[in-house]
Amino acid sequence: MVQALVIGGGTAGIASAISLAQRGIFVTIVEKDSSIGGRVSELCCKGEIQCVKCDVCLSLDRLYEVAQSKYIRVFTNSEVIKVSGKPGSYRVTVIRKPQLVREDACTACGKCGSVCPVEGSAIKPRFNRSVPMTYWIDEEKCIRMKGESCEKCSEICPTGAIDFKAKASRKYLNVAAIIVANGFEPFEASKDRRLRYGQIKDVLTSLEIEKMLSDSGKLIAPSTGVICKKIGIIQCVGSRDERMGVAYCSKVCCKYSLKIAQLIKLKYPETEISFFFMDWRPYDSVDNELLEWTRKNQGVKIVRSRPAEIIESENGKPVVRYVTLAENKIEEEEFDLVMLSIGIMPPSDAQKLSTILGIEVSPSGFISSEDAHKGIFAAGCCTGPKDIEESFMEGIAAANRVAAFIGGSK
Ligand code: SF4
Ligand code: SF4
Structure with a gap:
């Protein structure tokens, strides 16, 4: 039976695996974590009343398809450590951490x-x-x-x-083609020391807030255990910031943070929300959506400024200090909770995998090349920031290329 390897069981990897399995190609997914699903598994559905196209369900609903497919095998807690052989006939060594x-x-x-x-x-x-x-x-x-x-x-x-x-064990696979879909790392917010992440309890990342909403359905300030009434959202944390070594735009944070804010407002209409941003760059949605939403909703404010820092008030609450663009004045505002919209970083194993597979990474650290002649392809956020739908579509497209390669290499 023709076999393919998919490295990474996130959105793109799942899409690739299902698409290959539908063609009768046997797939092994090698996933570092103990579950497939990737980062999306910790995100919350943002459609409280009706679908808002956050796409969280797009891949999560397909996890069971993967689990039930007789054409897909999953190695969790596993990593590819060696690939030898030639295009169309690779020998892959996988190490499985102790189960x-x-x-x-x-x-x-x-x-x-x-x-x-x-x-x-x-x-x-x-x-x-x-x-x-x-x-x-x-x-x-x-x-x-x-x-x-x-x-x-x-x-x-x-x-x-x-x-x-x-004990750890080794597995050996013989595959004709490989899809790299090893996802991304979220920006480590504590690197931006001005924002005091990890020091002030009520400064959380967007991923942590999504996880809280997903697990409990509530938005609670960690320091008090009380529902938040006033929230600050800071955009571009670890994106478009040369000081952090990240010059690029993470592309999806504007879209997702607005959807999180809309969900919060739907759950708690009395909540006050302030957005701090340099400029609004919604990917794949309407440019003035934030402005329109702000106009229609009381208690939503937009502040055109990249905050200088977050300080701690006497009662331990986060205070955002920023300069107003219009008057060039320093302002301070206290919140129950501050959400840092963190950006998308290259996967931590991009460099290692590129060496194992003989493919390139870009200066920003993402997988930058695939080699159709070798039957090695890449999909999803490992090649650069993208949203769930785009990752999913890229996964299917990579499967198409694998099918064409296998057809051609027979
Ligand atoms: S060994 Fe003890 S602490 Fe660890 S998971 Fe089991 S019960 Fe919990
Ligand atoms: S008790 Fe054993 S079988 Fe039950 S959830 Fe824990 S590990 Fe699994």
């Missing part, structure tokens, strides 16, 4: 989570909609991983799925 919770034995009964002594449990599904739906040990939280003695989860597990002695 502390065995996928083939975990029934997701949840008994382990109920006895874990860590607050919020260190063993749980990786995402709300993890595929495979296997429990996962958060090694940063698990006290056993920090050297304490604890086996509560493995003692109670009725299927013996938890194995702290598990």
